[in-house]
Amino acid sequence: MAGVPISVRDVSMRYSTRGGAVEVLADFDLAVDAGERLAIMGPSGAGKTTLLALIGGLEAIQRGSIVVGGTDLAHLHGDALAAYRYQTVGFVFQHFGLLGNLSARENIELAMSFGGRSSRDRRARAQLLLDAVGIAHRADHRPAELSGGESQRVALARALANEPRLLLADEPTGNLDGETAERVLELLDRTAADSGATLLTVTHDPAVARRFDRIIQLEPRVIAS
Template sequence: MYQLTGVTKRYQRGKQTVDALAGVDLTIEDGGRLVIQGPTGGGKSTLLQMLGGLDRPTAGQVVLDGVDLGAISEARLTKVRAESIGFVFQSFNLIPTLTAQENVETALVPLGLKTAERRARAAEALESVGLGERTGHLPAELSGGQQQRVAIARALVKKPKVLLADEPTGNLDESTRDEVMDLLEGLWKDHGLTFVMVTHDSALAKRAPRVATIERGRVTVTENLFGR
């Protein structure tokens, strides 16, 4: 479970101090699903970075399963990210010179697994996202939707507890967007993941049971009775 208490993140822009997050209090239950929305520059990605331990708050606490992500050492934080948190980004972030299989395997390197186990788990992950026959293809040989599926497989291959997605369908057309979203929702249910997604797409937000709206660093959470 995530428990955020008084989370504030300040940035210095010239002589001006800007609060990207301003005293955010938020609870995300295990297995919960939350969509984060808000205007550009409102703090959406900053909040996701806090949840993923990619940045530390200026003040307040981000606690995941009793561990304050802002207070632990960098080495321990790296371990938490490697073992417990999967990330999916808008730009896919695949290594162009590696095959789909090799890109997925990169997520397992920090776990110290043997080569055979890495290969088997990566192949299984790609199969689970419908790319079992494309393991040897480079990113340039795959469509945008297929590249995002590789990125999703890379996020899930380490069997994380949490999946964080930052505009995962932002570079996709409407049809492919829906396919990828259906895949993410299915994986959330099948794996019991805690799933948090940033999106500007209101159609996708309506599919979520909870929506956190950020404006000027402050968060309002609403329950969506029609969310899946």
């Protein structure tokens, strides 16, 4: 399945805090081609997570427009928004976000539970994905029994469960040591390339960023309220 193109136009986000207002994205524009792999850099607080949350439909757009694969996210609400997040987007987070009471396989099966797949299909696909990320031998382990690198592989398998056309990874290697990080990135790269998915990865590491098609840099903007 092909990746989605993304168009972000004139997006501004402002958070009110006790210390005043913080404008994290100011008239922000970004165009991403279908299947492009992009690294997003910038200091802490620059709005990297906010940008991914907006594009992923996790955060409501205050001003401007975001169109993903022809769908204007501002027009999505309720079930349609949930379906967008579920069907189009795969998320990978720094802290993995696996459910501690479920095994690796169950975490992946759960991600498929809103689709029309039978439980037998879900199980088979979870096994296939665990295999693809090189961790089939840990299928019945819970997150507490997995290393950071193993956890992130499971999280990546989960993100791929519904064949997303957009992969959003927020500092996916931020909690991993150098060699493990390198392997997880290779995997992320390869799975995105194999599936054709558009990939947006937040990273602080210039060496990591260089492997992507393009690097964009976000700058923080703090304004008085």
